[in-house]
Amino acid sequence: MSDEHNGWYNKIFSAAYDPVMSVVEKNALSGRRQxxxxxxxxxxxxxxxxTGINFEFYGKDAEVLALEPSDAMRAQAQQRIAQNTCAAKIRVEGWLLDDARLTAEFPxxxxxxxxxxxxLCTVPDPVAILSQLRKFLxxxxxxxxLEHVRAKSDAGQWVQNLMNPLWRHMAEGCQLNRDTHANLEQAGFRAAKKEEFDFGLPFISGVYAPVQ
Ligand SMILES: C[S@@+](CC[C@H](N)C(=O)[O-])C[C@H]1O[C@@H](n2cnc3c(N)ncnc32)[C@H](O)[C@@H]1O
Structure with missing residues (x-):
């Protein structure tokens, strides 16, 4: 995979990811993932x-293809599978969405x-990625x-815009101020079920249907 996803800092970021996220996982995310x-x-x-944090939540009737371009993240995801604690059948690949191996096997x-x-906070062009994902559905x-999103208030947006350059740098391209609601709609999805909540940052958690 490219250097973009596999620089020296990515190894540190990947190793720190689960410990750093543990409080938000425990208090805000893991129940919603389930x-x-x-x-x-x-x-x-x-x-x-x-790191494969979602894997334990899939049930036995799920067959998951998980894509992860970072070698260091993917190694942790593979380790989770090797521990045999996942009910679902899970396969991890380092492909990006436009990889010909993906489209050859999964039209x-x-x-x-x-x-x-x-x-969706991290991918380079979220609307383009969502449009690609829509075709695979x-x-x-x-x-x-389940994503953190742009604040609704002007003050919240001001803070996010101010912090974004540093945050983006420290968090491997993650952007604080993406309007993921709008991006989903622009890519042709409508919310079938949606919850908005705050835990330090504003989040959305939802199920989206492709508009036909
Ligand atoms: C903040 S982590 C989130 C990991 C996990 N999905 C979770 O819920 O905790 C973002 C992940 O997206 C991956 N990523 C970045 N760009 C990507 C892309 N273009 N396609 C697929 N994954 C990408 C990163 O390598 C990283 O592992």
Whole structure:
């Protein structure tokens, strides 16, 4: 994979990721991951699985293809699978969405669900990525999102815009101020179920259907 996802700092970021996230996971995210992922069945595409934090939440009727371009993150995700604590059948690949190996094996309309958790803040062009993901979904498929998003208030946005350059640098391209609501809509998704909540940052947690 490219240096963009595999520089020296990425190794440090990957090693620190789970410990740094543990408080927010315990208090705000893991229950929501369980609620969003626990009932998914069929073929699932997970984008940017990181250390594989979602893997324990998938049920036994899920068959997951998880994509992760960082070698250091992917190694941790593979370790989780090796521990045999996951009920689902999970495969991890280092492919990006436009990798020909992905499209060769999984043509348009192959997946029952696509899963994006804390990744739409980081991908280079979220609307383009979401549009690609939409093509991989079956007609009645669903996109699952758990993401931190742009603040609603002017003051909140001001703080996010101020902190974004440093945050982006420290957090491997993650951007604080993305309007993920708008990006989902622009890419042709509508919310079938959505919760907004705050835990230090504003978040959304939802199930999205492709507009036909
Ligand atoms: C903040 S981590 C989130 C990990 C995990 N999804 C979670 O819920 O904790 C973002 C992940 O997205 C990955 N990533 C960055 N750019 C990507 C891209 N273009 N396609 C897929 N994954 C990407 C990063 O390597 C990183 O592991």
């Amino acid at each position: 609620a969003l992922l626990g009932n998914l069945t069929g073929r699932i595409l997970e984008l940017g699985c990181g 348009v309309g192959s997946f029952d669900a696509v899963v994006c958790t804390l990744v 079956k007609k009645d498929g669903r996109l699952i999102a």
